[in-house]
Amino acid sequence: ATQAMTGQGGWPMTVACTPDGRPFFAGTYFPKERRGGMIGFVELCERIEELWHTRRDELLQQADQLTGALGRSALIEASGDGPTVADVDRAVAGLLEASDLVHGGLGGAPKFPQPMAQEALAAAAARGDEAALAALVTTLDHMASGGIYDHLGGGFSRYSVDGQWLVPHFEKMLYDNALLIRLYLHGWQLTGEARFRQVLTETIGYVLRDLRQPAGGVASAEDADSEGEEGKFYVWTEAEVRSVLGDDEGLAHAALAWYGFRSGGNFEHGTTIPNRLHAVGALERPAEIDAARGALFEARAGRVRPGLDDKVLTEWNAYLVAALAEAGAAADEPAWVAAAAEIAEFLLANLRRADGRWLRAWQADAGAKHLAYATDHGALVDAFTRLAEATGEARWITEARVVADALLDLFWDDERGGVFTTGHDAEALIARPKDLMDNATPGANGLAAVGLLRLAALTDSTRYREAGEAVVRLLGPLAVQHPTAFGHVLAAVDLVARGTTEIVIPGDRPDLVAAVHRRFLPNAVLAWGERYDSPLWEGREDGRAYVCRGYTCQLPATDVATLEAQLD
Numbered sequence: 001a002t003q004a005m006t007g008q009g010g011w012p013m014t015v016a017c018t019p020d021g022r023p024f025f026a027g028t029y030f031p032k033e034r035r036g037g038m039i040g041f042v043e044l045c046e047r048i049e050e051l052w053h054t055r056r057d058e059l060l061q062q063a064d065q066l067t068g069a070l071g072r073s074a075l076i077e078a079s080g081d082g083p084t085v086a087d088v089d090r091a092v093a094g095l096l097e098a099s100d101l102v103h104g105g106l107g108g109a110p111k112f113p114q115p116m117a118q119e120a121l122a123a124a125a126a127r128g129d130e131a132a133l134a135a136l137v138t139t140l141d142h143m144a145s146g147g148i149y150d151h152l153g154g155g156f157s158r159y160s161v162d163g164q165w166l167v168p169h170f171e172k173m174l175y176d177n178a179l180l181i182r183l184y185l186h187g188w189q190l191t192g193e194a195r196f197r198q199v200l201t202e203t204i205g206y207v208l209r210d211l212r213q214p215a216g217g218v219a220s221a222e223d224a225d226s227e228g229e230e231g232k233f234y235v236w237t238e239a240e241v242r243s244v245l246g247d248d249e250g251l252a253h254a255a256l257a258w259y260g261f262r263s264g265g266n267f268e269h270g271t272t273i274p275n276r277l278h279a280v281g282a283l284e285r286p287a288e289i290d291a292a293r294g295a296l297f298e299a300r301a302g303r304v305r306p307g308l309d310d311k312v313l314t315e316w317n318a319y320l321v322a323a324l325a326e327a328g329a330a331a332d333e334p335a336w337v338a339a340a341a342e343i344a345e346f347l348l349a350n351l352r353r354a355d356g357r358w359l360r361a362w363q364a365d366a367g368a369k370h371l372a373y374a375t376d377h378g379a380l381v382d383a384f385t386r387l388a389e390a391t392g393e394a395r396w397i398t399e400a401r402v403v404a405d406a407l408l409d410l411f412w413d414d415e416r417g418g419v420f421t422t423g424h425d426a427e428a429l430i431a432r433p434k435d436l437m438d439n440a441t442p443g444a445n446g447l448a449a450v451g452l453l454r455l456a457a458l459t460d461s462t463r464y465r466e467a468g469e470a471v472v473r474l475l476g477p478l479a480v481q482h483p484t485a486f487g488h489v490l491a492a493v494d495l496v497a498r499g500t501t502e503i504v505i506p507g508d509r510p511d512l513v514a515a516v517h518r519r520f521l522p523n524a525v526l527a528w529g530e531r532y533d534s535p536l537w538e539g540r541e542d543g544r545a546y547v548c549r550g551y552t553c554q555l556p557a558t559d560v561a562t563l564e565a566q567l568d
Helices: 002-006 041-054 056-070 085-098 115-126 130-145 174-191 194-211 238-245 249-258 287-300 314-330 334-350 374-391 395-411 444-459 462-481 487-498 510-517 560-567
Strands: 014-017 023-027 359-363 367-371 501-505 524-528 546-549
Touching: 002 023, 002 056, 014 041, 023 056, 041 056, 085 115, 085 130, 085 462, 085 487, 115 130, 115 174, 115 487, 130 174, 130 194, 174 194, 174 314, 194 314, 238 249, 238 287, 249 287, 314 334, 314 359, 314 374, 334 374, 334 395, 374 395, 374 444, 374 524, 395 444, 395 462, 444 462, 444 487, 444 524, 462 487, 501 510, 510 524, 510 560, 546 560
Parallel strands: 501 524
Antiparallel strands: 014 023, 359 367, 501 546
């Protein structure tokens, strides 16, 4: 309601509603007393009370109009057969046009990572689009070189207040880091550059070290502030660096130069945010800098940490499960795959009711609460599917199917297609919305479409395939016109427009499985290990790899070179 009335949201938020919960006035911050042309909060309340008694009909009419506007997202209808390959390519061209080819990312300050849009560029790069690859690499290098990246402890802050990625809003969110783990993984798979593998490893290290909870789930976020100051935990003075590195003047000098210290600092009170923007992309550390980094990290650990938001959210944990599973399989890091499985087990044990209904949030002292949304279910479908592809365990396909069925049973719009934000069993809202666009995280309909289409390719489920295609028909035209807002939907559009490649490897052939895992194949699915109910396995001999389109396969590959040639 606030966004609809004012054009923007944000905290704090002030909304005045009728007794039945329909908003008629909305705004964000109001000072206590009138200031600078802005009405004071107490005066505002008095004015609302006066209007409620003297002009109530007008307020009720405004509430009716706003309520109608809030339900408008659910009224979009599909038109035509859905976008084509040429439409997808046009959308990628639109993303390139919106890209900052100097500093990376999209748009100017404040600058957000926007991993869904970047993933669309990565997928285009995997198809051989050199311009998309160049734009992606520029973004990956500048983000990881800037202060938005924690050069001592790994992980990314929420966004940069400037257009060069130097000064972050220091809050660290689980969803940002989970989504960026996948993006840097794909950057590494596309380029083979060690610096992207380094950022991937350090970011996973941060999440598992600092956000993982004793019970097994992963916390939502760390605050920007500590001791009442934003960024205090992360910034340094030159004197502090020298005191940590001791009498070794050469090491201190090298560390100060490496991390971009200069006279007067680059942040408040003469402090410095460590960064590599003076040497963008030069992230691989020589031994002496590695030693300095370790010492500074240990010293920083003695500081007062930012506050921890310890609630475990199903959706955000599912993003991490998918990222860890995919990264662990690609980088041959079994510990990452094991961590993904452990987090998934925690979600199954703690965020799913006895009757099978998924819940949204869990805390150690309060348990699980709130009915899960469509985004939770869409993220879980992808997480369990990626776990199956990483481990070869059939049970994860079973779990993915159970969640996919719940997604369609609880959230599907039988009239127009697509998924509603809330389930049919949830509290009735003044308007039942549909989450269409990407924001900081993928939109629910994009999540649902990608998850259902990939699961359909693995299981040959007509129900999942038709639902995924229906979302593409519904939102595909919008995604082509506004690719920066529908990056995840574009992935679903491409799965329909270009089709899916099914790769099947029955029997014990870890070399063939690894050859597939190493590659970034955005439109491919992989079945291996334990067999499950799917035509993919029918007539397939052990010890061979089958590369198929629409379940029609090329000649079986018995060695890695042949398989790689077919994947090419």
